[in-house]
Amino acid sequence: MTATTKKARSLYVCNSCGAQSPKWSGRCADCGAWNSIEQVAMPPKTTPRPGGGGYAGAAGHASRADLGAIHRLAEIAPEQEVRTPSGIAELDRVLGGGLVQGSVVLIGGDPGIGKSTLLLQACAAIDANLAFASDKGSVLYVTGEESPQQVSLRAQRLGLKPGGLNLLAETCIEQILATTAAEAPRVLVIDSIQTLYTDALTSAPGSVSQVRETAAQLVRYAKLTDTTVFLVGHVTKEGALAGPRVLEHMVDTVLYFEGESGSAHRLVRAVKNRFGAVNELGVFAMTDRGLRQVSNPSAIFLSRHSEPAPGSIVLVTREGTRPMLVEVQALVDQSPLANPRRLAVGLEQNRLAMLLAVLHRHGGIAMFDQDVFTNVVGGVRVTETAADLAVLFAILSSFRDKALPMDLAVFGEVGLSGEIRPVPNGPDRLREAAKHGFKQAVVPKANVPKGGVGGLKIQPVLTLREAIDAV
Ligand code: TYD
Ligand code: MG
Numbered sequence: 001m002t003a004t005t006k007k008a009r010s011l012y013v014c015n016s017c018g019a020q021s022p023k024w025s026g027r028c029a030d031c032g033a034w035n036s037i038e039q040v041a042m043p044p045k046t047t048p049r050p051g052g053g054g055y056a057g058a059a060g061h062a063s064r065a066d067l068g069a070i071h072r073l074a075e076i077a078p079e080q081e082v083r084t085p086s087g088i089a090e091l092d093r094v095l096g097g098g099l100v101q102g103s104v105v106l107i108g109g110d111p112g113i114g115k116s117t118l119l120l121q122a123c124a125a126i127d128a129n130l131a132f133a134s135d136k137g138s139v140l141y142v143t144g145e146e147s148p149q150q151v152s153l154r155a156q157r158l159g160l161k162p163g164g165l166n167l168l169a170e171t172c173i174e175q176i177l178a179t180t181a182a183e184a185p186r187v188l189v190i191d192s193i194q195t196l197y198t199d200a201l202t203s204a205p206g207s208v209s210q211v212r213e214t215a216a217q218l219v220r221y222a223k224l225t226d227t228t229v230f231l232v233g234h235v236t237k238e239g240a241l242a243g244p245r246v247l248e249h250m251v252d253t254v255l256y257f258e259g260e261s262g263s264a265h266r267l268v269r270a271v272k273n274r275f276g277a278v279n280e281l282g283v284f285a286m287t288d289r290g291l292r293q294v295s296n297p298s299a300i301f302l303s304r305h306s307e308p309a310p311g312s313i314v315l316v317t318r319e320g321t322r323p324m325l326v327e328v329q330a331l332v333d334q335s336p337l338a339n340p341r342r343l344a345v346g347l348e349q350n351r352l353a354m355l356l357a358v359l360h361r362h363g364g365i366a367m368f369d370q371d372v373f374t375n376v377v378g379g380v381r382v383t384e385t386a387a388d389l390a391v392l393f394a395i396l397s398s399f400r401d402k403a404l405p406m407d408l409a410v411f412g413e414v415g416l417s418g419e420i421r422p423v424p425n426g427p428d429r430l431r432e433a434a435k436h437g438f439k440q441a442v443v444p445k446a447n448v449p450k451g452g453v454g455g456l457k458i459q460p461v462l463t464l465r466e467a468i469d470a471v
């Protein structure tokens with residue numbers, strides 16, 4: 001080892017995206033954030049990382065012995081992941097069917113949205129589940145933000161049976177890993193990753209370098225010991241806090257809390273999942289006794305007026321593997337502005353502009369002097385194109401001030417040439433609508449099942465013109 005390799009190196013890291021550069025600049029070249037670059041001291045390179053550097057272990061269930069050797073894919077026996085149900089069905093759903101051994105799950109969301117609450121409830125449920133297998137005390141909850149007394153108070157408020165649940169108030173990663181090495185928990189919860197620090201770095205907890213290094217150590221630990229690790233991260237969808245993108249790459253599963261803080265509904269969405277369907281939604285309601293599962297989300301998002309109202313329509317959306325009925329609303333109003341407003345809440349802003357252009361070009365209906373507002377009721381965010389037809393109908397209904405039938409459900413993608421395109425899982429969506437008592441549906445022609453769907457009058461449409469005539 002030469003003297004030069006032992007010299008402490010320093011590096012400049014962007015606090016918002018984690019990009020590294022050898023010199024400081026006022027603006028990050030990667031993400032364009034201003035004033036986000038700070039200097040971090042890296043530890044001198046004295047010992048090579050296991051596996052030759054990088055986080056090879058994060059790529060799957062690679063154990064120490066597997067690293068570095070070449071295998072033929074054909075000769076590797078596929079290993080079915082071992083899953084344990086958490087005891088909270090909606091959480092298991094977003095995880096893809098339970099906790100996977102050796103996986104790392106990041107749970108992100110705005111402060112105060114319910115991350116700690118969900119994980120404490122999950123810990124108690126897992127502990128109760130594991131207790132049957134005489135595995136008592138194998139859940140460890142590391143709290144870096146709240147004192148054990150606060151956690152205990154919360155558990156009491158939630159009416160949880162603490163059972164064999166273990167608590168650790170610690171923020172030094174070396175101390176935490178020393179404890180886990182002795183205790184060997186099956187499930188480890190870190191609340192939150194932004195409070196952890198490693199002695200090897202001098203920067204403050206929560207900075208990109210600390211978050212990255214401590215998370216990397218935890219990922220390595222999870223893979224080597226087959227422990228399920230949950231990381232809480234205070235990160236918003238916009239990535240307002242340190243290191244979110246860095247973390248997303250390192251972990252197996254990323255869950256985000258969605259929902260307006262004003263409403264009681266909390267949606268947990270899987271935005272990345274190596275062990276399950278992406279975009280899967282878990283639905284909860286925040287009550288005075290913690291998060292309650294909502295196993296029939298269609299029912300809560302459909303609390304509508306008793307009278308038909310213009311500008312409202314029911315969409316059958318499908319997030320992940322479950323169809324769901326949501327209400328889409330639109331308000332079209334004479335605009336006082338030279339540039340009328342187009343606002344989409346819970347929907348894609350760009351698609352709204354596109355739909356209005358299609359409506360003008362292929363439907364002959366112009367809204368140049370109208371403000372157009374659209375919204376999905378209940379704080380749900382719909383990302384799929386199947387919402388197009390519902391948005392169009394809601395806009396038309398509001399524009400003409402004519403209410404649509406209360407028992408009508410729609411879905412379908414609208415193409416730029418005015419065609420109505422099929423969307424995945426049509427029959428599944430239609431059955432969901434029938435199940436909730438809907439009597440009519442306007443859907444893309446190719447989505448209609450041969451035998452029809454019992455109790456539902458289905459109107460297939462091929463073009464925008466047909467769709468407009470249908471209502
Ligand atoms: P918390 O889990 O502490 O949020 P996070 O860890 O994501 O920052 O959630 C706290 C919020 O939830 C707080 O605003 C109070 C509310 N809450 C309830 O409404 N009922 C409850 O039983 C609990 C424990 C919290
Ligand atoms: Mg918290």
